[in-house]
Every structure is written in structure tokens, then in C-alpha cells.
Amino acid sequence: xxxxxxxxxxxxxxxxxxxxxxxxxxxxxxxxxxxxxxxxxxxxxxxxxxxxxxxxxxxxxxxxxxxxxxxxxxxxxxxxxxxxxxxxxxxxxxxxxxxxxxxxxxxxxxxxxxxxxxxxxxxxxxxxxxxxxxxxxxxxxxxxxxxxxxxxxxxxxxxxxxxxxxxxxxxxxxxxxxxxxxxxxxxxxxxxxxxxxxxxxxxxxxxxxxx
Amino acid sequence: xxxxxxxxxxxxxxxxxxxxxxxxxxxxxxxxxxxxxxxxxxxxxxxxxxxxxxxxxxxxxxxxxxxxxxxxxxxxxxxxxxxxxxxxxxxxxxxxxxxxxxxxxxxxxxxxxxxxxxxxxxxxxxxxxxxxxxxxxxxxxxxxxxxxxxxxxxxxxxxxxxxxxxxxxxxxxxxxxxxxxxxxxxxxxxxxxxxxxxxxxxxxxxxxxxxxxxxxxxxxxxxxxxxxxxxxxxxxxxxxxxxxxxxxxxxxxxxxxxxxxxxxxxxxxxxxxxxxxxxxxxxxxxxxxxxxxxxxxxxxxxxxxxxxxxxxxxxxxxxxxxxxxxxxxxxxxxxxxxxxxxxxxxxxxxxxxxxxxxxxxxxxxxxxxxxxxxxxxxxxxxxxxxxxxxxxxxxxxxxxxxxxxxxxxxxxxxxxxxxxxxxxxxxxxxxxxxxxxxxxxxxxxxxxxxxxxxxxxxxxxxxxxxxxxxxxxxxxxxxxxxxxxxxxxxxxxxxxxxxxxxxxxxxxxxxxxxxxxxxxxxxxxxxxxxxxxxxxxxxxxxxxxxxxxxxxxxxxxxxxxxxxxxxxxxxxxxxxxxxxxxxxxxxxxxxxxxxxxxxxxxxxxxxxxxxxxxxxxxxxxxxxxxxxxxxxxxxxxxxxxxxxxxxxxx
Numbered sequence: 001x002x003x004x005x006x007x008x009x010x011x012x013x014x015x016x017x018x019x020x021x022x023x024x025x026x027x028x029x030x031x032x033x034x035x036x037x038x039x040x041x042x043x044x045x046x047x048x049x050x051x052x053x054x055x056x057x058x059x060x061x062x063x064x065x066x067x068x069x070x071x072x073x074x075x076x077x078x079x080x081x082x083x084x085x086x087x088x089x090x091x092x093x094x095x096x097x098x099x100x101x102x103x104x105x106x107x108x109x110x111x112x113x114x115x116x117x118x119x120x121x122x123x124x125x126x127x128x129x130x131x132x133x134x135x136x137x138x139x140x141x142x143x144x145x146x147x148x149x150x151x152x153x154x155x156x157x158x159x160x161x162x163x164x165x166x167x168x169x170x171x172x173x174x175x176x177x178x179x180x181x182x183x184x185x186x187x188x189x190x191x192x193x194x195x196x197x198x199x200x201x202x203x204x205x206x207x208x209x210x211x
Numbered sequence: 212x213x214x215x216x217x218x219x220x221x222x223x224x225x226x227x228x229x230x231x232x233x234x235x236x237x238x239x240x241x242x243x244x245x246x247x248x249x250x251x252x253x254x255x256x257x258x259x260x261x262x263x264x265x266x267x268x269x270x271x272x273x274x275x276x277x278x279x280x281x282x283x284x285x286x287x288x289x290x291x292x293x294x295x296x297x298x299x300x301x302x303x304x305x306x307x308x309x310x311x312x313x314x315x316x317x318x319x320x321x322x323x324x325x326x327x328x329x330x331x332x333x334x335x336x337x338x339x340x341x342x343x344x345x346x347x348x349x350x351x352x353x354x355x356x357x358x359x360x361x362x363x364x365x366x367x368x369x370x371x372x373x374x375x376x377x378x379x380x381x382x383x384x385x386x387x388x389x390x391x392x393x394x395x396x397x398x399x400x401x402x403x404x405x406x407x408x409x410x411x412x413x414x415x416x417x418x419x420x421x422x423x424x425x426x427x428x429x430x431x432x433x434x435x436x437x438x439x440x441x442x443x444x445x446x447x448x449x450x451x452x453x454x455x456x457x458x459x460x461x462x463x464x465x466x467x468x469x470x471x472x473x474x475x476x477x478x479x480x481x482x483x484x485x486x487x488x489x490x491x492x493x494x495x496x497x498x499x500x501x502x503x504x505x506x507x508x509x510x511x512x513x514x515x516x517x518x519x520x521x522x523x524x525x526x527x528x529x530x531x532x533x534x535x536x537x538x539x540x541x542x543x544x545x546x547x548x549x550x551x552x553x554x555x556x557x558x559x560x561x562x563x564x565x566x567x568x569x570x571x572x573x574x575x576x577x578x579x580x581x582x583x584x585x586x587x588x589x590x591x592x593x594x595x596x597x598x599x600x601x602x603x604x605x606x607x608x609x610x611x612x613x614x615x616x617x618x619x620x621x622x623x624x625x626x627x628x629x630x631x632x633x634x635x636x637x638x639x640x641x642x643x644x645x646x647x648x649x650x651x652x653x654x655x656x657x658x659x660x661x662x663x664x665x666x667x668x669x670x671x672x673x674x675x676x677x678x679x680x681x682x683x684x685x686x687x688x689x690x691x692x693x694x695x696x697x698x699x700x701x702x703x704x705x706x707x708x709x710x711x712x713x714x715x716x717x718x719x720x721x722x723x724x725x726x727x728x729x730x731x732x733x734x735x736x737x738x739x740x741x742x743x744x745x746x747x748x749x750x751x752x753x754x755x756x757x758x759x760x761x762x763x764x765x766x767x768x769x770x771x772x773x774x775x776x777x778x779x780x781x782x783x784x785x786x787x788x789x790x791x792x793x794x795x796x797x798x799x800x801x802x803x804x805x806x807x808x809x810x811x812x813x814x815x816x817x818x819x820x821x822x823x824x825x826x827x828x829x830x831x832x833x834x835x836x837x838x839x840x841x842x843x844x845x846x847x848x849x850x851x852x853x854x855x856x857x858x859x860x861x
Contacts, residue, residue, distance in 0.1 A: 016626045018662050022633030025655065029640040062622055064706045089625025090618045110629040114636035
């Protein structure tokens with residue numbers, strides 16, 4: 001965790017230069033690195049170079065060109081590289097609802113009080129940090145799953161449903177002894193000691209039972 | 212001395228016809244002479260009326276000579292009376308010719324001068340040759356019976372050979388009159404032809420008769436007394452008859468004039484009109500009877516322009532004076548609306564509208580300034596009320612527009628406030644640090660100052676939109692700047708509507724007379740309409756684009772506001788500016804925006820129109836405002852004079 005903390009960055013996306021300057025000062029006072037963008041388009045262009053680090057984007061709802069909600073939609077379609085905090089001087093209920101359903105951390109009304117801003121940023125960074133670590137873990141599990149043979153993966157799919165060795169043998173039309181052998185290799189490759197642990201890993205990696 | 216005819220001579224008891232006829236003729240001539248003399252006294256320019264009495268009096272004198280001749284006993288006195296007669300003749304004939312000359316104005320001058328010259332020569336000969344023009348000497352005087360009386364006539368006498376000179380003069384006279392008459396006749400016209408025939412014809416005819424009679428008598432062929440006065444008397448009657456028609460017409464005109472004056476006076480008092488004349492040379496102003504009331508001035512005997520101006524409202528005095536001077540010096544016509552101070556200081560200020568004209572003399576100098584003024588106070592008050600209501604309506608429209616824009620305006624205002632708050636809080640945190648960076652703190656404060664100013668200007672701009680503007684608030688404005696300010700005010704709205712506005716200012720700042728806020732209102736209205744236009748088309752996803760182009764076209768400054776919507780169907784182009792006409796019924800357009808905008812632009816002396824549709828292009832609205840002339844600083848097409856003056860005081 002501490003490894004990411006130094007890299008934690010706040011992106012400020014607002015069309016108003018003086019708002020950008022003022023907020024970046026405040027955020028820096030809060031101890032975060034800041035990068036600012038004058039428009040959603042600029043941010044999307046820079047996105048691939050930003051890398052995977054804990055990040056929170058402060059996005060103005062109302063901007064020329066792409067608006068805040070549209071930017072959120074685009075970011076969500078990709079593996080989200082940051083959590084999102086919206087700002088607006090003129091937020092309608094509809095916009096707020098849409099933003100929150102789109103997974104925004106919160107919705108700040110301009111002018112923004114420093115405590116609220118920093119709290120939202122802290123929450124956003126924390127959220128993203130958790131998401132990042134979760135996704136790192138899932139990737140590790142997926143890597144382990146990839147080492148399984150087809151048969152072992154089939155066996156695992158049945159194991160996590162709670163099926164007995166005999167039932168699995170019937171389904172796969174193999175000997176029960178063979179199932180046992182696959183099973184022990186699965187437990188070994190996945191690095192788990194119990195079925196319960198295996199189920200949790202598969203869940204985290206999004207691996208589903210075989211159809 | 213008494214001849215054979217004396218038997219039928221005069222008896223004391225019988226009526227003396229000669230005396231009666233001659234006296235009657237002479238009396239008639241005297242009366243006619245006096246009459247025309249009186250006419251001439253009233254009108255010095257009427258030369259015929261001056262010459263006519265000379266002729267008439269001359270004929271009386273001729274008649275007197277003839278009477279004396281008829282009763283004369285000795286050849287010597289006969290000779291001298293005829294000599295005197297020729298002298299009188301030498302006056303009467305040129306006078307007649309001059310009369311015709313002045314009346315007809317068609318005679319040839321050289322012919323006139325020749326005739327008068329010959330006649331004068333004849334008079335000279337009359338005195339120089341001894342005896343008179345007819346006779347060198349008269350030997351005997353004879354008595355003949357004439358009109359039942361015994362009268363003297365020339366008996367034996369020696370003819371003067373110079374009598375030919377008189378005949379030549381007479382011929383020349385006739386030629387002159389005949390020629391002048393003919394030319395008058397050719398001019399056409401009822402009066403001309405009648406005069407040519409009646410006066411000219413008669414004169415020629417009677418000259419002829421006179422010549423013939425005199426010739427016959429002096430040649431001894433006709434044994435009758437000299438009767439020269441009679442043809443002339445006939446001529447005088449003919450002239451007098453013609454001249455009397457003139458008098459009749461004058462009398463008729465006088466009656467018509469009186470009627471028309473009465474009508475005018477009636478119209479004047481009914482319509483509260485004041486007729487006036489200002490004699491420039493004497494600086495004396497005449498005002499019609501009911502006019503004093505209209506002007507609100509107590510009637511005085513003599514009113515000069517200075518005294519009149521004292522009654523004019525002091526706010527209007529200077530420019531009215533300038534307008535009057537300009538009328539007199541250059542234009543020759545005059546129109547103004549101004550205020551008068553009520554008589555006695557009480558009551559309300561009254562508005563007068565005046566129109567007039569300058570009369571100039573032959574030398575082109577202004578001599579008379581006359582015109583009519585009307586009390587337009589009620590109209591002015593109604594106008595002021597209408598203007599007030601218009602301004603109220605415009606204010607309402609503005610406030611309602613701003614209401615619709617409140618979200619965007621809040622955003623617009625929140626941006627600097629956000630920056631200020633963020634900066635202030637960052638600064639405060641910085642101060643909490645052990646070693647505050649003073650440079651950074653200075654920058655923070657600078658930013659706060661700048662953003663506060665920005666917020667202030669937004670508030671100022673919004674506040675102006677809530678203020679009333681009145682007719683007196685027309686000022687010189689730079690149209691480029693007004694468009695820029697308008698766009699700044701609705702910037703957030705444009706962003707919120709995902710629209711784009713492209714502004715092309717004119718290279719030179721175009722200046723017009725307008726109300727700043729009202730012009731902004733018109734532009735904001737047109738831009739918002741333009742942004743809405745796309746939603747009424749068949750491409751709802753398209754980005755609304757509005758173009759504003761300001762162009763200086765010399766006399767006019769033109770602002771074109773175009774959009775990329777579906778355009779305006781030709782069928783509704785005429786209705787667009789009618790109140791309550793809206794194509795935005797679905798979204799609650801009141802349909803007052805364009806109607807109010809047009810009213811506002813017209814108040815600046817300009818026009819607002821929708822340009823004819825171009826297939827495939829959006830709508831274009833054009834504001835045209837009269838440009839202020841850079842050199843003189845005045846409008847090419849100035850607003851009416853009233854706008855120079857402040858609002859009516861009610």
C-alpha cells in the first residue's frame with residue numbers, strides 16, 4: 001500500500017483556468033500531487049500516459065465540448081484509471097443521480113469548502129487504491145488459473161460448485177481416481193488449502209463454473 | 212358774325228344740351244379719375260391706376276377747351292385755345308400709351324418712344340410755328356347750329372403744313388396700341404384676350420374716329436366744332452369698364468378671403484392651432500387670436516423673438532434657437548417640437564409642435580417667417596406613457612430571460628467564487644506552515660483580487676439587466692463591445708446548451724446611439740433563439756452554432772445573427788415579429804422576444820428583420836442601426852427633434 005501513496009495523484013478537469021489554479025493549490029496543501037486539464041478531451045488524450053496509480057479526478061460538470069457526465073461514461077467504459085468526484089455550480093438532481101449511478105464518489109457544489117474537498121479526495125483515492133489492489137489480486141489469480149490444464153480447470157469449475165469427486169467423475173466421464181489427482185493439482189497450483197479458499201479466489205477473479 | 216343758321220340758334224328758355232352733355236362727361240371723368248387715384252393711393256405699385264387719372268383729367272381739360280371754343284367769339288382766342296388743346300393732347304395721348312404699356316406689358320418700347328416722341332414734337336411745333344398745329348392763322352369765326360345751339364367754328368383759316376406731324380404721331384400711336392393688343396391676344400388667357408379686344412380694340416377704333424373727325428373738320432369738310440374729347444371719353448369708359456371688372460374680382464376675392472379666414476380661425480380654435488407670422492425686419496410676431504391661448508402667452512401688443520423665447524422651456528431654448536437660425540439661414544423650412552412654460556408659472560408644461568416656412572424677397576433675403584403651431588401635450592403624454600410601458604415590458608422580458616438563464620448565471624458567478632474560496636483556504640493552510648512562502652501567498656492574494664473583480668463585473672452586468680432604461684438613456688455605444696459583453700453574460704448558457712458562437716467583429720469600432728442594456732437584450736435574445744433553432748430541425752444531435760457578424764456599412768451598422776437550424780419558412784417570416792407568435796410552443800416560448808426586440812431596435816432608429824430564407828441555410832436576423840457620423844458626431848438619420856429634449860414633465 002505505501003508503495004502507491006507517493007504516486008497518488010489528483011486530476012483536476014475544469015475549463016476555468018483560475019478555478020484550476022486555486023483548486024490545485026488547495027489540493028497540494030492537502031499533500032497530493034496534482035495534474036490539471038482544461039477540457040475532457042485534453043484529459044482523455046493524456047490518459048494512456050498517466051499509468052496505473054491511485055488517482056482521483058475532480059471533474060467540472062459543465063464544460064464546453066465533452067461535459068463531465070460524458071467524460072465519466074467514457075472513463076467507465078475503460079478499466080477506470082481513477083475514481084471520480086464531480087464539481088458543479090449548478091447541479092441538477094438528474095445530473096447528480098446520473099453521476100452517482102455512474103459510480104462517482106460524491107458531488108461537490110461550488111464554491112467548495114476545503115474540508116469537503118479534501119475528504120472527498122481522500123475517499124476517492126482510498127476507493128481507487130482498493131480497486132487497484134483488488135484488480136492486482138485478481139490478475140494474480142487469473143495468472144494462476146492460466147497455469148491449469150483444461151481438464152484441471154473443468155474439475156475446478158465443478159469443485160467450486162461443491163460437487164463431490166464421484167459426481168465430478170460422472171459428469172466428466174472419467175475415473176474418480178483421476179478426479180482426485182486433478183483436484184490435488186488444482187489445489188496446489190492455486191496455492192489454497194481448502195475448497196472455501198478456492199471459491200473465494202475464483203470469485204475475486206470472476207471465474208465462473210463451467211456450463 | 213351771325214350766320215344764316217342763327218335763326219335756329221339758342222333760346223334762353225330751351226335746354227342747353229351741350230352744357231349738359233359736356234358737364235356730364237366731365238363729371239364722369241372726374242369721378243373715374245378720383246376713383247383710380249384712390250386705388251393707386253392704396254397700392255403704389257399699380258402704375259395703370261396712377262396713369263388713368265392723368266388721362267381722365269386731361270380729357271376734362273380737353274372738354275373744357277372744346278366748350279370754350281364753341282363759345283369763343285374772336286379768331287385770336289380760337290387760335291390760342293386750339294393751341295392749348297394740343298398741349299393737353301400732348302399729355303393725354305402719351306398717358307394713354309403708357310397706360311396700355313403698363314397694363315398690357317406687351318408693347319414694343321421703341322414704338323412707344325417713337326409715338327411719344329412724335330407727339331412731343333407735334334406739341335413743340337404747335338408752339339413754335341405761330342398759330343397752332345392745325346392753323347397758322349384764323350381769319351374768321353363762323354356760327355353753326357349744333358345740338359340745337361349756335362356754336363362757333365373756324366371760318367376762313369390758313370392750314371399749318373406741320374399738321375402732318377400730328378397725323379404721323381397719331382398713326383404711330385395706333386400702330387403701337389394695335390401691336391401691343393395683338394401680342395397680348397396671342398398670349399392667350401381669358402383676361403388677356405378680353406383686355407386686348409376691349410381696351411386695345413376700342414382705343415384703336417376711337418383714335419381712328421378722333422383722327423377722322425379732326426381731319427375732316429380741319430380740312431373744312433365737316434362744319435362742326437372740335438369733338439376730340441368724345442372719342443377719348445369713350446376710351447376712358449372702355450378702360451374704366453374693364454378696370455371695374457378688376458375691382459369686382461377684388462371684391463369677390465375679399466369676400467372669399469374673409470370666408471376662408473373665418474374657416475381657418477374656426478379650424479384653429481377647434482384644433483388648438485396657433486397661426487403666426489414673424490416679421491424678421493421689424494422683429495415683430497403676429498399670433499392669431501386663438502393662438503395666444505395655445506402658446507400660453509398673455510396677448511400683448513408687440514412680441515419680439517427674444518420675448519417669445521422667454522416663454523419657451525429653458526431646456527429647449529438653446530436648441531430651438533439653433534433650429535430657427537438654421538431654418539432662416541439655410542433650409543427655409545422649419546419643424547420642431549418644444550415645451551412652453553405655462554403662463555403665470557402655474558399648470559403643466561405644454562408641448563407644441565410647429566411647422567413653418569421662410570418667405571424671401573426678390574434679393575433672396577429672409578423677410579417673413581410664418582407657420583402654425585399645435586398643442587401636442589396630450590400626444591406627448593401618451594407617447595411618454597407608451598414609452599414607459601414599452602420599457603416596462605422590455606424589463607419584464609429581460610428579467611424573464613435572466614430567470615431562464617439563472618442556472619447558467621449561477622455557474623458563471625460560482626466559477627470566480629470557487630477560485631476565491633479555494634485560494635483563500637489554500638492561503639490559510641499555507642500560513643499554518645512553519646515557514647510560509649510569502650511569494651506564493653502574494654500570488655494567491657493577487658488571484659483572489661482578480662477573481663473578485665471578475666465576479667464583480669458579472670454581478671454588475673446582471674444587475675444592469677434588471678434596471679429600467681428610459682428614453683433619455685440613449686448613449687453612444689460601440690456595437691462590437693456590446694456584442695462581446697452580451698456573449699460574456701450568456702457564456703455559461705451557451706456551454707450548457709453545447710452550442711458554439713462565432714463572433715466576427717467589424718475592424719473599426721462601429722458607433723451608434725442606443726441603450727446598452729436594451730441592445731444587449733436584443734442580441735442575447737437572438738443568440739438564444741439561434742441556439743434553440745437546431746432543436747426544431749430534424750437533426751437534434753447536431754451542435755447548435757450561431758454566428759454574429761458586425762459590419763460597418765457607412766450610414767448603417769449591421770449586426771447579422773445567423774444559426775444552423777432549419778431556417779425560417781417564408782410563410783411565417785412576416786408573422787415572426789407579431790406579439791405572441793412562437794414556434795417554441797412546446798417549451799413555453801411566450802412569443803414576445805422578437806416583438807419586444809424589434810420595438811427596442813426601432814427606438815434606436817433602427818430596424819430588425821429576418822432576411823429571406825436561403826435553402827439549406829439557417830435563419831439570419833439582421834439588426835440595422837443608424838451609424839454615428841465620425842466627423843460630425845451626429846446620426847445620419849437623426850431621431851426626431853423630440854429625442855434631443857428630455858422626457859415630458861408630467
